[in-house]
Amino acid sequence: MDALLxxxxxxxxxxxxxxxxxxxxxxxxxxxxxxxxxxxSMGHAGFMSIGAYTAAIMSVHLAFPFWASLLAxxxxxxxxxxxxxxxxxxxxxxxxxxxxIGFAEIVRVFFLNFEPGGKxxxxxxxxxxxxxxxxxTMALLIIVLNAKLLNSRIGRSFYAIRENExxxxxxxxxxxxxxxxxxxxxxSLAGLGGGLYAHYMTYIAPQDFGFMKSIELLNMVVLGGxxxxxxxxxxxxxxxxxxxxxxxxxxxxLLFYGALLVLxxxxxxxxxxxxxxxxxxxxxxxxxxxxxxxx
Amino acid sequence: xxxxxxxxxxxxxxxxxLIALGYTMVxxxxxxxxxxxxxxxxxxxxxxxxxxxxxxVNIFVALLGAMAFCMVLGMxxxxxxYRPLRGKSSRLSALISAIGVSIFLSxxxxxxxGTNTTRYPEILxxxxxxxxxxxxxSLQIIILLVSALLMIGLQLMIQRTRLGKxxxxxxxxxxxxxxxxxNPNRIISYTxxxxxxxAAAGGVMxxxxxxxxxxxxxxxxxxxxxxxxVLGGIGSVPGAMIGGLTLGVLEILGVAYLSSSYKDAIAFGxxxxxxxxxxxxxxxxKITKKV
Numbered sequence: 001m002d003a004l005l006x007x008x009x010x011x012x013x014x015x016x017x018x019x020x021x022x023x024x025x026x027x028x029x030x031x032x033x034x035x036x037x038x039x040x041s042m043g044h045a046g047f048m049s050i051g052a053y054t055a056a057i058m059s060v061h062l063a064f065p066f067w068a069s070l071l072a073x074x075x076x077x078x079x080x081x082x083x084x085x086x087x088x089x090x091x092x093x094x095x096x097x098x099x100x101i102g103f104a105e106i107v108r109v110f111f112l113n114f115e116p117g118g119k120x121x122x123x124x125x126x127x128x129x130x131x132x133x134x135x136x137t138m139a140l141l142i143i144v145l146n147a148k149l150l151n152s153r154i155g156r157s158f159y160a161i162r163e164n165e166x167x168x169x170x171x172x173x174x175x176x177x178x179x180x181x182x183x184x185x186x187x188s189l190a191g192l193g194g195g196l197y198a199h200y201m202t203y204i205a206p207q208d209f210g211f212m213k214s215i216e217l218l219n220m221v222v223l224g225g226x227x228x229x230x231x232x233x234x235x236x237x238x239x240x241x242x243x244x245x246x247x248x249x250x251x252x253x254l255l256f257y258g259a260l261l262v263l264x265x266x267x268x269x270x271x272x273x274x275x276x277x278x279x280x281x282x283x284x285x286x287x288x289x290x291x292x293x294x295x
Numbered sequence: 296x297x298x299x300x301x302x303x304x305x306x307x308x309x310x311x312x313l314i315a316l317g318y319t320m321v322x323x324x325x326x327x328x329x330x331x332x333x334x335x336x337x338x339x340x341x342x343x344x345x346x347x348x349x350x351x352v353n354i355f356v357a358l359l360g361a362m363a364f365c366m367v368l369g370m371x372x373x374x375x376x377y378r379p380l381r382g383k384s385s386r387l388s389a390l391i392s393a394i395g396v397s398i399f400l401s402x403x404x405x406x407x408x409g410t411n412t413t414r415y416p417e418i419l420x421x422x423x424x425x426x427x428x429x430x431x432x433s434l435q436i437i438i439l440l441v442s443a444l445l446m447i448g449l450q451l452m453i454q455r456t457r458l459g460k461x462x463x464x465x466x467x468x469x470x471x472x473x474x475x476x477x478n479p480n481r482i483i484s485y486t487x488x489x490x491x492x493x494a495a496a497g498g499v500m501x502x503x504x505x506x507x508x509x510x511x512x513x514x515x516x517x518x519x520x521x522x523x524x525v526l527g528g529i530g531s532v533p534g535a536m537i538g539g540l541t542l543g544v545l546e547i548l549g550v551a552y553l554s555s556s557y558k559d560a561i562a563f564g565x566x567x568x569x570x571x572x573x574x575x576x577x578x579x580x581k582i583t584k585k586v
Contacts, residue, residue: 040387087567087570087571090571090574091570091574094322094326094328094525094529095525095529095570095574095575095576097328098521098522098525098566098570099566099567099570101518101522101563102522102562102563102564102566102567103563103567105518105559105560105563106560106563106564106567109556109557109558109559109560110560112556113556113557211514211518215394218391218394219391219394222387222388222390222391223391226385226387251406252402252406254398254399254402255399255402255403255406257395257398258395258396258397258398258399258400258402259395259399260395261391261392261394261395261398262375262376262392262395262396262399265380265384265388265389265391265392265395266376266379266380266392269380269383269384269385269388270384270385270388271388
């Protein structure tokens with residue numbers, strides 16, 4: 001399938017599409033933590049690097065089959081998600097954000113000094129197992145599962161925690177367990193994305209997973225519209241392609257990227273799809289009644 | 296040995312404290328993590344460098360010039376990138392906007408000056424004084440004195456002047472303050488100006504102390520200063536000072552006695568430990584949640 005595609009599609013576009021697929025998996029994970037449950041996490045790249053390094057080390061040093069190492073990466077990340085989820089019981093808002101930043105930085109410094117991971121040089125020679133087909137099959141599967149999850153009892157409890165934690169608790173939701181669960185699901189998706197990334201790029205280094213990577217992922221969630229799956233996907237596509245499109249302006253690329261973020265937030269403060277509800281469209285299209293002024 | 300490290304730590308810590316003050320003051324009033332603050336600090340360091348290399352001024356003039364420049368820059372950033380968002384969007388959108396400004400400013404400086412480190416020209420004859428077992432350089436004395444002066448000045452301004460009173464009122468309740476005839480937009484603007492000036496002072500002094508400035512110096516310094524602000528209890532001015540000094544001292548001691556390759560992890564590790572034990576930071580007040 002991949003061979004067939006590469007005959008018809010330019011390698012560069014194929015590469016971009018694979019990156020979008022991987023980013024969608026990562027962003028949907030962060031979306032569950034930050035967008036849906038409302039726990040500001042600015043250390044998503046930390047989970048991603050745990051998944052990437054675990055999977056890569058198992059493939060390279062221990063010669064595990066690809067699937068097993070991918071699964072191990074996701075599990076390891078989920079375990080750290082559990083650990084990082086625990087402080088959320090006591091911390092909230094920006095204190096939590098700071099803890100997640102600190103966590104990601106500690107993970108990065110750890111891998112900078114981690115012998116089996118090749119220290120600052122990074123780990124190369126990871127077998128290439130990931131291609132367009134695999135990434136997008138996974139991404140579609142995860143989108144569907146995500147939609148199912150968010151519509152379930154658990155997903156609705158997540159939204160309830162975001163909207164009002166005290167009210168959610170009063171309504172009988174075990175907020176503690178659900179917040180930790182949100183962190184675990186989000187982290188495992190990040191770990192999965194990291195594993196895929198490692199087996200696609202065949203080379204990883206600690207600086208790939210720095211603070212800016214976490215910020216980039218957070219931007220995608222917020223830009224698309226908090227907590228909405230179509231929003232997260234759109235945000236991912238726009239912000240993965242934006243730096244590529246901005247290649248025409250060469251070294252001014254990041255300058256425009258920064259300005260773009262500011263402008264988008266000024267003109268679409270709730271994200272691209274944040275305040276659009278399908279319900280409104282339905283009502284507009286199927287409304288046969290007389291138009292009245294909005295009350 | 297220990298005393299020397301303690302002084303080194305206090306020197307580093309006072310620069311963290313100066314940056315942390317800007318974070319905490321802005322946060323206290325509009326609950327925004329001003330991610331561009333680290334970049335303002337970087338611009339301050341470069342403004343000082345510019346003054347020193349082109350006009351050959353002494354350290355204090357460079358300090359004042361950089362502070363004035365960053366005051367304007369801070370107010371400009373607030374006007375362009377934060378004010379249009381205020382009131383109509385969530386705090387998270389403002390945060391993303393701040394991140395956009397941060398990327399914009401650091402790239403701008405990288406384009407103007409290149410990504411390499413620039414050395415500060417030697418503008419100060421450095422003497423070393425011996426006080427018993429303690430070795431102090433004149434530069435360290437200047438840094439500690441200037442930081443102390445700035446912090447005392449800030450504290451006096453907040454407690455004694457009309458502007459300080461207005462700032463305190465705004466941080467308690469923005470709406471009520473504006474009903475009392477305070478123009479909140481102007482106070483917020485001044486807060487950014489003061490915070491940015493303090494960061495600029497930190498930038499110039501760190502630039503001279505470590506003899507290096509580069510366009511991406513703001514990111515890590517900003518993160519550490521923010522964690523200092525959180526450590527002290529975000530929104531609290533004395534908290535930011537204490538948090539900055541604590542973090543600086545512990546970081547230097549950690550490097551000296553534990554391991555230097557984990558330098559950046561130490562600060563964050565301490566922060567996480569403190570927050571788990573005391574979730575509101577050292578000086579922060581515990582806010583009871585009300586329905």
